[in-house]
Each structure stands twice: as structure tokens, then as C-alpha cells.
Amino acid sequence: MRLSPQTTLPASIQMPGYDRAAQAAGIVHIGIGAFHRAHQAVYTDDAMAAGDRNWGIVGVSLRSGDVAAQLNPQGGLYTVSKRSATGSEMRLIGAVQKVLVAADDPQTVIDAIAAPTTHIVSFTVTEKGYLRRPDGALDLAAAIGGSSLYRFVAAGLAARKAAGLGGLTLLSCDNLPGNGAVLRRLMREYLAAYHPGLSAWFDGECTCPATMIDRIVPATTDADRARVEAELGARDEGALVTEAFSQWVIEDDFAGPRPRWEAVGAELVADVAPYETAKLRMLNGAHSALAYIGLGRGHEFVHQAIADPAIRPLIDRLMRDEAAPTIEVAPGQDLSAYADALLDRFTNPALHHRLIQIAMDGSQKIPQRWLETLAWHQARGACCPSIEAAIAAWLAFLRSDHPLDDPLAVGLREAAASPHAVERIFGEGGLIASGWKPA
Ligand code: CS2
Numbered sequence: 001m002r003l004s005p006q007t008t009l010p011a012s013i014q015m016p017g018y019d020r021a022a023q024a025a026g027i028v029h030i031g032i033g034a035f036h037r038a039h040q041a042v043y044t045d046d047a048m049a050a051g052d053r054n055w056g057i058v059g060v061s062l063r064s065g066d067v068a069a070q071l072n073p074q075g076g077l078y079t080v081s082k083r084s085a086t087g088s089e090m091r092l093i094g095a096v097q098k099v100l101v102a103a104d105d106p107q108t109v110i111d112a113i114a115a116p117t118t119h120i121v122s123f124t125v126t127e128k129g130y131l132r133r134p135d136g137a138l139d140l141a142a143a144i145g146g147s148s149l150y151r152f153v154a155a156g157l158a159a160r161k162a163a164g165l166g167g168l169t170l171l172s173c174d175n176l177p178g179n180g181a182v183l184r185r186l187m188r189e190y191l192a193a194y195h196p197g198l199s200a201w202f203d204g205e206c207t208c209p210a211t212m213i214d215r216i217v218p219a220t221t222d223a224d225r226a227r228v229e230a231e232l233g234a235r236d237e238g239a240l241v242t243e244a245f246s247q248w249v250i251e252d253d254f255a256g257p258r259p260r261w262e263a264v265g266a267e268l269v270a271d272v273a274p275y276e277t278a279k280l281r282m283l284n285g286a287h288s289a290l291a292y293i294g295l296g297r298g299h300e301f302v303h304q305a306i307a308d309p310a311i312r313p314l315i316d317r318l319m320r321d322e323a324a325p326t327i328e329v330a331p332g333q334d335l336s337a338y339a340d341a342l343l344d345r346f347t348n349p350a351l352h353h354r355l356i357q358i359a360m361d362g363s364q365k366i367p368q369r370w371l372e373t374l375a376w377h378q379a380r381g382a383c384c385p386s387i388e389a390a391i392a393a394w395l396a397f398l399r400s401d402h403p404l405d406d407p408l409a410v411g412l413r414e415a416a417a418s419p420h421a422v423e424r425i426f427g428e429g430g431l432i433a434s435g436w437k438p439a
Contacts, residue, residue: 003234005075009092010233013079016094017049024054024117025097026257028109028156030149031125032059032067032099038080038217038242040122040173045095046264055259058112059099062125062147068099070237078238079228083350089244090231102152113156114163119256121156122171123183124213125149127364128407130176130186134433138189150190157206158198167205169255173213175284177276177368180210180251209251212276214283216345217242218353243351245341249275274330281323282335283342285369286315289386290346291358292393295402302353306346316343318386326376356402362394363408363432371426375435395421408432 001007009015027044029036036059044055059076061067071078076096082089102109113121123129129149131142143150153170160167170187172179187208191199220239228239248266262268269275287302293314294305305311319342324335370387377384398404398416406412411431415424422438425431 001234003074003077003079003232003236003238005077007234010231012090013232014091016045016092018053018094020056020094020097022053023048023056023097025056025058025112025115026054026117026259027057027120027122028060028112028118029057029122029124030060030062030152031123031129032061032096033124034217034219034240035213035215036122036124036173037078037093037096037238038240039213039215039246039248040124041093041095042080042246043248043261043264043266044259045093047259047261048095050260050263052259054117055095056097057095058118059096060102060109060112060152061099062102062129062149062152065101065104067238068101071096071099074236074238077236078240079232079236080240080242081224081228082244083241083348084244085349088350090228103147106152109152110155110159113153113168114159114165116163116165118168120169120171120254120258121153122173123149124173126174126361127176128361129174130182132182132186134431136433138186140189140193143186143190144194150187153187154191154195154198157202158195161198161201161205167202167207167255169253169258170206170208171211171250172208173211175213175280175365175368177280177372178210178273179276180208180253180272184208205255207253207255209253210272210276211251212247212249212272212279214247214279215242215245216348216351216353218351219357221352241351243345243348245345269330271330274328274333278323278327278329278333278335278338280368281326281373282319282338284365285323285373285387286319286342286346287358288362288365288369289315289318289390289393291355292362292390292397294355295359296393296396296400299355302346302355302358303349303351305355306343312343314386314389315346318384318390322377322384322386323373326373359397359402360405361407362397363406363412366391366394367432367434371432371434371436375437378436391422395425 131139133139172183251272252268290305299305319339426434
């Protein structure tokens with residue numbers, strides 16, 4: 001039996017604490033993968049349970065129909081299981097109302113963005129979804145293409161302006177430094193090229209707050225779905241498994257109404273940068289190092305790699321001695337406690353987080369995860385042995401027979417095979433724009 005709004009679930013499972021059918025959709029989320037559903041959708045579900053109204057989420061997949069096929073037959077419902085060494089706790093999330101597939105029905109996506117009840121459009125499209133060229137500028141040719149977020153947002157904004165409606169908050173929830181400012185700049189470049197009449201309205205009516213989002217959400221496996229089915233008594237094709245930890249720091253700069261996410265654990269702050277930099281350079285920097293070094297040593301999962309005595313000290317140094325000194329902390333932010341907590345989270349044996357999942361899209365992740373730290377130390381005449389070991393492991397990974405999932409895969413494979421690999425990838429005019437100058 002498939003999970004649906006009619007399914008009677010075991011009493012142990014926490015249910016949405018509000019009348020789902022009575023909620024308007026206030027949020028359109030573009031890129032509705034596991035990460036959004038186990039993170040922002042959970043905060044929104046909690047906010048509605050705490051009394052906020054009309055913050056239902058319309059999910060959008062730009063290309064693939066997979067998530068729509070998982071959730072729409074279930075009325076948008078899915079479970080999130082928190083797993084740790086000491087147990088598992090499952091809840092049903094009701095915030096997502098439906099999932100649209102932009103490639104199949106572009107107009108419904110534009111209509112959802114233009115709906116009077118919509119106040120926020122949020123994004124988890126991954127680093128490469130922003131369609132930046134190596135110099136950081138918007139790839140205008142790609143951005144006018146069928147699966148670009150910019151096309152849909154611009155068309156939705158144009159419809160709002162024409163209808164005399166207000167602007168929107170565009171909320172990037174991807175792992176990019178200054179994600180809000182990046183989205184604003186790229187959106188402006190898009191509008192200047194393709195909708196110049198909308199630029200001034202966009203500047204006056206829309207905001208792009210920065211956010212730091214953090215929760216480890218491994219891709220769900222068939223074994224996870226089978227375990228959830230046994231516990232639930234119904235088949236949940238959208239089931240997600242995650243850790244207990246969750247953090248969301250949001251710049252308080254909204255164009256209109258928003259859920260009271262701060263009442264349910266999010267932090268609304270004036271400046272996200274210290275948290276975001278720490279997260280990218282420490283958590284994500286360590287993750288990418290674990291991925292390439294771990295795969296090179298034959299491991300499959302994060303918890304196995306961090307238990308390897310040849311890897312753990314290196315990761316510890318990467319976080320404490322290399323990344324941490326580069327970060328200007330916010331008052332009360334404790335990077336040593338953060339490193340302790342991260343080592344603990346990586347150790348979670350109940351979370352089968354595949355290294356190969358993290359290894360994906362290295363060209364898009366490595367600049368903010370490793371190269372900014374390297375450049376900081378280089379400017380002070382110092383070096384970073386752990387990050388250099390991680391770079392060597394990435395090059396070995398590019399030369400290995402592991403499948404390579406990266407928008408620059410062809411160029412990277414070729415460059416990695418050359419005797420000047422480091423120069424061709426990181427050097428002046430190389431494949432990756434980098435403030436770090438390889439010796
Ligand atoms: C990971 C992140 O796949 C990856 O690149 O480093 O998805 C990481 O799990 C999240 O950013 C944690 O918040």
C-alpha cells in the first residue's frame with residue numbers, strides 16, 4: 001500500500017500539526033531534492049505546526065520527473081527519519097503540497113511564482129545550477145536554456161509586475177559563499193540581457209538574503225525504503241534518512257512576509273558570512289577531503305573514512321589548523337567546538353553517507369571548500385599539508401576508473417592525465433578560477 005493522506009499511520013510517528021488542506025502555498029521551491037525536503041521543508045512544517053499559516057510549498061524539479069513521481073501520488077507527503085547510533089525517529093512532513101516538473105509544464109511553474117499567495121522562491125539547485133562561467137559571470141547562453149532557474153523566475157516576476165503584485169524574496173539555500181549576493185548578481189545579469197525592463201523593478205521589489213544551511217542527507221537507498229515501509233506499514237517512495245543535527249542561519253532581509261522560522265530553531269541574523277565560511281571550509285572542506293582520500297583508500301562511506309587512522313588526523317588538521325584560522329568568527333562562535341561536533345557527525349554509523357555522492361561536481365565545490373583556505377595561507381607564506389593531500393587525492397580520483405560526475409568531466413580527465421595537471425586545472429587561465437597559485 002502506498003503512503004497517502006488517507007493512510008492510518010502508527011501512533012509513534014509525528015504527524016503534521018496543522019490542517020494541510022487549509023493552507024495556501026506561500027513558497028515555491030526550485031530544485032526539490034532530498035536536501036530541501038529534509039531541511040527547509042521541515043522548518044516550514046514546524047512553523048505551520050506552531051501556528052503560522054499559508055506556507056505550503058510548491059516544489060519544482062527543473063528537469064527530472066523522479067521526485068514528482070515519488071511525492072504527487074502521496075499527496076506530497078513523505079517521511080523523514082533521524083538516525084543516530086542510539087536510535088531512529090520518524091515523522092511525516094506535510095509542508096510540500098505538490099511537485100511540478102518545469103521541463104514538462106513550464107507555464108504552471110511561472111504561474112506558481114506569479115501567484116498572489118507566493119512570497120518566497122527558494123532554491124537548492126546545487127553549485128552548478130547557477131550556471132556561472134569560470135570567471136564567475138553568468139553563462140548567458142546556458143541561462144536562456146530550458147532548465148535554467150533564471151528563465152522561470154524572470155517570467156514569474158514579469159507576470160507579477162504586470163499584475164501589479166509585489167516582488168519576492170529569492171532565497172538561495174546552496175553551498176556557495178555569499179549565496180544571496182551571488183544569486184542577486186546573476187539574476188541582474190540575466191535581466192539586463194533578456195528582460196531589461198524588469199531590472200529596476202527587481203532591484204526595488206525583490207531581496208536575496210544569504211543563508212547557511214546544514215544537515216547531512218545521504219541519498220535514500222532501497223534498503224532505507226524497505227526499512228521505512230516495515231515501520232510505517234505503507235510504502236513511502238519519497239522517504240528520507242538524515243542525522244538529528246540541523247542548522248539554518250538566514251540573513252534577515254525579506255521583501256515581504258515569511259514563516260517565523262526563528263520560532264522553530266532557525267537563526268535570523270544580520271550577517272551570515274562567519275557561519276557560512278566556517279561551514280564551507282570546515283564541514284564541506286573536510287567532506288570533500290574525506291571523499292577523495294577515502295575513496296583512494298578503498299572506503300565507501302564517510303563513517304568508515306573518518307575511522308581510518310591514516311585519515312582522521314589529517315581531517316582534524318584540515319579543520320583546526322588550516323580552515324579555522326582563516327575564518328573571522330561572529331561573537332560567541334566557537335570553531336574548536338564546531339570541529340569537535342563535526343568529527344562526531346562524520347562518525348555517525350547509522351548514516352550511510354556515500355563518499356561518491358560527495359565526490360560529485362568537484363570542480364564546482366573545491367574553490368570555496370579548499371582553495372580560499374589555501375590562498376589565505378599562501379598570502380601569509382604558509383602552506384596547508386592536509387588540503388594539499390586532498391588535492392593530490394582529487395587528481396588521483398580524476399585519473400582513476402571511478403565514474404566522473406562533473407560538468408567539467410571531459411576537460412578534467414584530460415588535464416589530470418597531463419604532466420602539468422595542477423597548472424592546467426588551478427593555474428592562470430586554468431579550468432577552475434582560483435585565488436591560489438600552485439607552486
Ligand atoms: C556534502 C554536502 O555532498 C556534499 O558535497 O558536502 O551535501 C553536505 O552534506 C551538506 O552541505 C551538509 O549540510
